[in-house]
Amino acid sequence: MVERRPVLTFVRHAVLIAGVALVMLPVYVALVASTLPIASIMTVPMPLWPGTEALQNYAAVIAHGSALGSSAPVGRMMVNSLIMALVIACGKISISIISAFAIVYFRFPLRTACFWMIFVTLMLPVEVRILPTYQVVASLGLVNTYTGLTLPLIASATATFLFRQFFLTIPDELAEAARIDGAGPMRFFLDVVVPLSRTNIAALFVIMFIFGWNQYLWPLLVTTQENMYTTVIGIKRMIPGGDAAAEWNLIMATAILAMLPPAAVILLMQKWFVKGLVESEK
């Protein structure tokens, strides 16, 4: 690995560049398609150079959606998606950090049982319990509400587990020192545990935000009104069924728009994100 040979360096870079190109090509095509008028997309082969319709296309989807598919405005969907992703990310983090705190720092009956119950839910993917969950949400009259959209996805075994593992690395003496200093459990939680967990919180926020943003199946079931659609659902609804022509330039513009917020979150929190995954600060 430390060898410095020009040929090796060249091969290494060539492989990496080829890999990046392979991954980036579809994204590039989507980006190009979103700047073309519908007529040029339909030509074969599709031009691979950006066109001039970018402004019109983006303005159109944000305000009116697609004329041929769903006509829900993408602007509204972005807001829905943002609310959903933020509520899920913040909700997951606050609930799981508190439950991990309870499991690690308090002795109560059935403590281990509680931990294992949380842990077991890790083994069931959302799809498996989606029917009963839908039944519950529907009976509570939460279909087409933000509560219905976010609440069932907020509990997180993964985050609880990660926080638990991190809390176990905090030396017991810190809790004891805080007790002697006169800090009660919640004071200790807010003054010591939360500040120490901030890199973990940042890393989880990024992961959970993307998880929330990319939810597909659940919003598909629980939203039936256009004004509650999320962006990811919106893309699907813009493609008319059957043989009808789709406005691919508008659909691609929506796809690019859907990609922006998660990308922005990663870019902004990159430093914290990497720190939280790699470093275990004592």
Next chain:
Amino acid sequence: MAAVSLRDVRKSYTSDLQVIHGVSVEIADGEFIVILGPSGCGKSTLLRMVAGLETISGGQIDIGGRVVNELEPKDRDIAMVFQNYALYPHMTVYENMSYGLRIKGFSKEIISQRVDRAAGILELKNFLDRKPRALSGGQRQRVAMGRAIVREPQVFLFDEPLSNLDAKLRVQMRGELQSLHRRLGITSLYVTHDQVEAMTLAQRMIVMNGGRAEQIGAPLEVYAKPATVFVAGFIGSPPMNLLPRGDRILGLRPEHLEPCAAAEATLTIEVDLVEPLGGDTLVYGHETGAGAAEGRARVAVRLPAHAPAGNGRLPLRYGPAQEHWFDTASGKRIER
């Protein structure tokens, strides 16, 4: 400042597992007490019971005339210094030292006054804005002490505070601890497994073994008159030589043995190890000769630096006043 008294203090985790078997000691106001013992003897547990970090299964602890058995640590008016310092990693030195006072709701002026004073005593004034991670081991140790000092407690509790430092720093901090105690005069309980720390710091020490206090007394008194075989074999470096003699055990300090002519010898050893230390020389061997039938006990001798010592037989003598006798069955000292 306050007197502390422990009356038949016991700790058991389950009905079968008792780790402290009734320790009683009266600690005077301003006294420096060291609890010394091998690892697993219950010394830290005892300290943590005084601190309130462990529940008390039996007996009574009182601080300044107030029974504290059921009190939370914060209400006991104590401060504790931990072995790994337990500083809050995300807070600056100033925040670390002032955290307890802030919780108690002291005004900003009083807090900064107290922290400044403690920082002055401990020479930490230039480090108040740093995080613990940017400090050396000795400095962290000082911050931990500072955190204890600003509370102005009735009792200081130290749980092996110097054992994470290197040898040189340990000696230096030992001196600082001593002068700090002279200056503040606060009752202190200090747990250690290092007998040099115990001998140098303690006004009185409690030697513990297996959850019992084997002996309580001033360091030199404990050294001169160990109350049990365990104390005899634990205190001193190298510790007292213990030679079985029928149903008794004869104890002899290494420095009380001197070489002599074979005819005058009261003890003869077969030397197998010589350690010249510069100031003096340690000679180790097995007891030989008539009295040595049982067990061939190992013997250490402290000789002057240039004493001629080599492998082979070494005849030794000792004065009758230097003999310590213990009962083999009970391990207790037999006074003559």
